[in-house]
Amino acid sequence: MSLHPPHAACTAQAAALKRIAAIVGSDWLFTSDEATETYLDFFAPGDAEDHRACGAVAPATLDELRAILQVAREAGLPLWTVSAGRNLAYGGAAPVLRGSLVVDLKRMNRVIEVDDDLGYAIVEPGVTFFSLFDHLAHTGSSLWISSPAPGWGSVIGNGLEHGFGPTAYGDHSQQICGLELMLADGSIVRTGMGALPGAATWPLFKGGYGPSYDLLFLQSNFAIVTKMGIWLMPRPEAVAVGHVKLAREADLASAIETLRPLRLEGVIGGVTSMRNVLGTAAGATLRSIWYDGPGPIPDEVLQRMMRQLDCGWWTLQFAHYGLEGVVQAQLARVRAAFESIPGARIDATISDAAALRTPARGGGGSRVGLPSLNALGIVDWRGGTGAHIDFSPVLAPRGADAERLHTLMRGMIEQAGLDYIGTFYNFGRAMALICAIVFNRSLPEEMAAVRSLFPRLIDTAAAHGFGEYRTHISYMDQVARAYSWNDHALLRLGERIKDALDPHGILAPGKQGLWPTHLRKAG
């Protein structure tokens, strides 16, 4: 067992940093407080200084990256890799371990290849959803991207962190096919068919020969991903985007039960989202226009929100992609299924091929999964210096499970004086409930409430069999501790692999609770 390492002080690594400056040029090593400001966690629920990097370096090439690793090994300098550093609500660009040097891969930003016929792209870490979207638009590609809510994140970073978007390709980590990695010793590995010189199938066949390694490098500090193949959706003939607006909080279980077979049987073929009324309100308005009294927002205010925003207590968004006849048949089945829930209102728009040909950034009714920055509005919900931290437990798509988790979360979050903004995502056989806990960083008592609440959410969820698929850098150890089956056997497996691949322990110490030997503490 290996949690809670001593936090390294932000020690002077002057000699090592000098060598690194010589590698990348002094323009690309940032060590001043001002320059490293952007690598702090803007949304930290505590003192952002707890996770302050000693600096950041932005290599432009694999050779520069390799040379940086060499210095880090020799100097015992912990590194923290980011692609675009937009892992907001989970720590942004900041390292778990204070004093780490951020390796910012934003300059390695080439779209290496796009193949319209075969439906993939190979990208470098600095490629964002915006830049990939623009690349596809400029080259006249017929492929569509699946962007998470904000489009400024890295395609690689998002995929590696199990990000998702509201599309048929919305479970982004499942679209990964083929990685190029740099190991801690500077050697470069290509996974899967990429190991066969001249193979066209590197970004096409997930299997390869022998063990499949791709997913080992998700949420991982075993290596640095320097290239990734990602599957992209061919522009479909038709798309339907629909919403089901459910009248009552108590409709949750029947909505989840109704949705499950539709997803399992492929009637709805992509990731769906179902947000509560506060989720709809927080995405578009400020809390203060609705309520400024004490305690949680009362039910009558929620009812007013539903009327004025024309949303449900729960609003499910779904989409169909495919042949026009297919989309129509599927949509008819979805309507019929949800009409059985009293008070449910269903709207949907079908767009045909012509309408789908020229989408703009930010999208519209006809397409979801386009890159935008709209989702960022949520941070302003409570005013002041807005921030949010996301609590992301995974659950089975069963009404009773959803009901139980929802009740727990709403109760605990409101008890803490915060707003329960919850969205259920359905990936098919599993769901996640993302609770966006919005707070005002200028109010110390609100920050304190978050810090008191969050660890209790983790433990309470775990006690009910719900585990997080992702978490903020301040809570990575605690979540790892919850995955404790057989005396933390899985974590110990990870530690053995960590020690084998990164014996100096320089890569992202503490990432998802995985520490190198010298920073582990007996549990």
Added chain:
Amino acid sequence: MSLHPPHAACTAQAAALKRIAAIVGSDWLFTSDEATETYLDFFAPGDAEDHRACGAVAPATLDELRAILQVAREAGLPLWTVSAGRNLAYGGAAPVLRGSLVVDLKRMNRVIEVDDDLGYAIVEPGVTFFSLFDHLAHTGSSLWISSPAPGWGSVIGNGLEHGFGPTAYGDHSQQICGLELMLADGSIVRTGMGALPGAATWPLFKGGYGPSYDLLFLQSNFAIVTKMGIWLMPRPEAVAVGHVKLAREADLASAIETLRPLRLEGVIGGVTSMRNVLGTAAGATLRSIWYDGPGPIPDEVLQRMMRQLDCGWWTLQFAHYGLEGVVQAQLARVRAAFESIPGARIDATISDAAALRTPARGGGGSRVGLPSLNALGIVDWRGGTGAHIDFSPVLAPRGADAERLHTLMRGMIEQAGLDYIGTFYNFGRAMALICAIVFNRSLPEEMAAVRSLFPRLIDTAAAHGFGEYRTHISYMDQVARAYSWNDHALLRLGERIKDALDPHGILAPGKQGLWPTHLRKAG
């Protein structure tokens, strides 16, 4: 580099085997020549003795398995794990390393759990496609299995070896979700959400928290898989099974080009197969009724086969699953697409919900992917002691690539005096061409022809960028050698993980070219 270890002699490990007999009881340790006969490779293209095990042991519990591992570590006894041992055409139950002890998990054969609502099963290694099918039938489950051609294989073994079936869930390794593993030191690990005590999502969410380990244990000797979650398809409302019979060998490229967008856009949602006329003939008849002259079977005989068997030079099989309206729309599109190829004949049958409710083992027109033993008939094609070895390169689904690979394979195989029986499987973004090389084990010259040919197929395919996803135990090193990018960086990555997880090197030495330290040889 680590290939070609010295073949250990079938040395006396009498003391170790005695201890193992005491663990499992003498009924479950097999060491006589007669008893270990079934662990020889029936289809060996050479001397089956080259891969003879020193015996086989069939533990019934995890405790017994753990105790066996302890003996193996202490005695330096190499093990070779099989589930059902039906990896025919790739080595059957036989180990790479002569003298290994086969660990046969057939007695660990419980279906732990089936969930109709969530569409999964959790099984032990000894569960076969037949037994899972029967279990589902007896319990009245509405879930469907996806069986490879012969149904006597293990669900776990087949999934771990990247097996496939002709269904929407036909890429079997992609249906794996959640493993229980025993490491070489006897410790037990559950992957993904299985590490969270009480989580219902172990067989539901592939991601988990931190690195995803499941696929690391495919085609691997890093651990022994003792339980596996597998996703099963809910019985669809309707199914269409169709065939496209293409008139000419030269239609290959246009068929592949026509199929690609249909698969990529999900119009055809499952694995398709396209076999050549000899494949159809070899599955149903004997070679001698068609031709017994010298050289390859002449074109006019192939034409006669097409007429008499009512098949194409290439016969594509595809299927649609889903709502009746969806299946109809998709089938219409497939018809329209293939009608553009001159001479193509298309037939298809749609079965509705009522017809789908009571399938029998072995299936029929309305359903594919049912367990049977029909496929085994192919071994009798050339008469005598029939056998086959499969050559399985992966390619991009492009007409030109398929054409190039087909021409190479047909030429080389016929040149060797053997029959070219080729089936292209399409997984979506990738394809495999499975060349079933049938031979008569009672003819030494035919065996010699296979042994001369097979290594050349590997090298020739690799020189053209085609790599195998699976291979016979006698050729695992050579295929591993072909995956040579950056001085075999991927193999060396695997070796580092191997050494970390199995330092005594007892688990399946040589599996897919991965050897423990003491058996590696400088390349």
